[in-house]
Amino acid sequence: MPTPFDLIQPTHGPAWTNRFTLAPMTSQQSNVDGTLTDDEFHWLTMRATGGFALTMTCASHVQAQGQGFPGQLGCWSDDHIEGLARLAAEIRKEGSVSSIQLHHAGFRSPKDLIKTQPVGPSDHEETGSRALSTEEVHQLRDDFIRAAQRADEAGFDGVEIHGAHGYIICSFLSAEENQRTDAYGGNPENRARLLLEILEGIRSGCRPDFQVGIRLSPDRFGIVPQEILDLSSKLLVDIRLDYLDISMWDYNREFEGVNFFSKFAALPREGVLLGVAGKLYSGQDVRNAVDLGADFVAIGRAAILHHDFPKLIQANSNFEMAALPVSREYLRKEGVGETFIQYMSRWEGFVN
Numbered sequence: 001m002p003t004p005f006d007l008i009q010p011t012h013g014p015a016w017t018n019r020f021t022l023a024p025m026t027s028q029q030s031n032v033d034g035t036l037t038d039d040e041f042h043w044l045t046m047r048a049t050g051g052f053a054l055t056m057t058c059a060s061h062v063q064a065q066g067q068g069f070p071g072q073l074g075c076w077s078d079d080h081i082e083g084l085a086r087l088a089a090e091i092r093k094e095g096s097v098s099s100i101q102l103h104h105a106g107f108r109s110p111k112d113l114i115k116t117q118p119v120g121p122s123d124h125e126e127t128g129s130r131a132l133s134t135e136e137v138h139q140l141r142d143d144f145i146r147a148a149q150r151a152d153e154a155g156f157d158g159v160e161i162h163g164a165h166g167y168i169i170c171s172f173l174s175a176e177e178n179q180r181t182d183a184y185g186g187n188p189e190n191r192a193r194l195l196l197e198i199l200e201g202i203r204s205g206c207r208p209d210f211q212v213g214i215r216l217s218p219d220r221f222g223i224v225p226q227e228i229l230d231l232s233s234k235l236l237v238d239i240r241l242d243y244l245d246i247s248m249w250d251y252n253r254e255f256e257g258v259n260f261f262s263k264f265a266a267l268p269r270e271g272v273l274l275g276v277a278g279k280l281y282s283g284q285d286v287r288n289a290v291d292l293g294a295d296f297v298a299i300g301r302a303a304i305l306h307h308d309f310p311k312l313i314q315a316n317s318n319f320e321m322a323a324l325p326v327s328r329e330y331l332r333k334e335g336v337g338e339t340f341i342q343y344m345s346r347w348e349g350f351v352n
Contacts, residue, residue, distance in 0.1 A: 004286045010242040011271045013157050013211040014097050016053035020310040023277050023298035024056045024101035029339040034074020036083030039337030046335035048096035050308030055096045059103035059162055062147040065114050068105030075147040084154035100151045101160045102144055106168030121172045122179040134182050145201035158211025164247045166221035169195050176222030188227050203240040215245040237270040248278035251289050265293025281321040283313040307334050325352035
């Protein structure tokens with residue numbers, strides 16, 4: 001019978017000491033130029049200390065024009081490698097596996113922030129973004145790959161490709177947002193081409209034991225659930241991939257009368273781990289997700305409130321996340337920086 005504290009061995013790279021991973025979360029606490037700050041270093045390494053088997057950074061943009069929020073961690077320049085190397089070394093020292101989430105916000109990049117016109121697969125009237133040329137799509141692909149190589153050079157154990165939440169790869173996957181007529185638009189296979197070319201480029205361009213994951217949204221943002229299930233069925237048997245991370249918003253929500261995540265868990269897997277994120281707030285939630293077929297869980301809010309959430313559940317299998325709202329002082333004690341606290345104060349009912 002699987003438990004939350006089983007040792008997990010991806011196809012490539014180091015084993016995970018349990019099924020708990022730190023979800024990639026917007027913190028807004030990096031420098032303006034994308035370099036690492038002490039606050040971001042402390043926030044992440046404290047989670048590694050707290051028992052998370054895999055510690056993942058916030059979304060880290062692969063192009064300067066792909067920035068999605070202020071204070072975002074960068075991986076688009078070699079200038080970022082020094083800080084990332086410091087972070088990777090400390091995460092490893094604490095016994096956790098390290099990962100950078102690779103990201104480009106696409107048409108969700110705020111124009112006032114990036115000081116240029118946002119881009120995406122197609123022109124987007126609502127945001128004023130423009131379509132990338134085919135040559136620019138190739139450059140975007142190459143920049144994702146180069147960012148992964150920087151992570152490799154910095155000593156990270158792997159990367160996760162952000163293909164969820166309406167950002168640029170997600171918008172390429174969407175028949176609603178992607179109106180291209182070249183090789184990157186049209187049928188679902190063409191719309192997935194960019195993602196798969198990035199995956200192939202990272203696998204061939206980084207060291208053999210480098211771990212590669214992908215995060216997908218199952219719906220919303222113009223995504224057709226059946227198309228994502230079909231894509232997932234291919235990814236879960238793709239030996240280039242180590243894990244697929246499904247961002248559900250609620251691991252327990254229903255779709256077509258059944259648990260939505262169970263549809264993904266029912267797909268055949270050949271060496272690819274399957275994870276879920278969304279409202280995993282207690283030991284019981286984690287056990288439920290594992291029982292549904294999750295190989296791992298990605299913890300968000302509970303990891304903000306408890307840097308040692310895995311250890312707390314190991315000590316008390318019925319542990320539940322602290323009730324909200326919490327004080328700023330509570331968050332400071334949990335290693336959350338002032339900028340991150342200020343960002344969370346905009347979340348309804350989180351900070352009092």
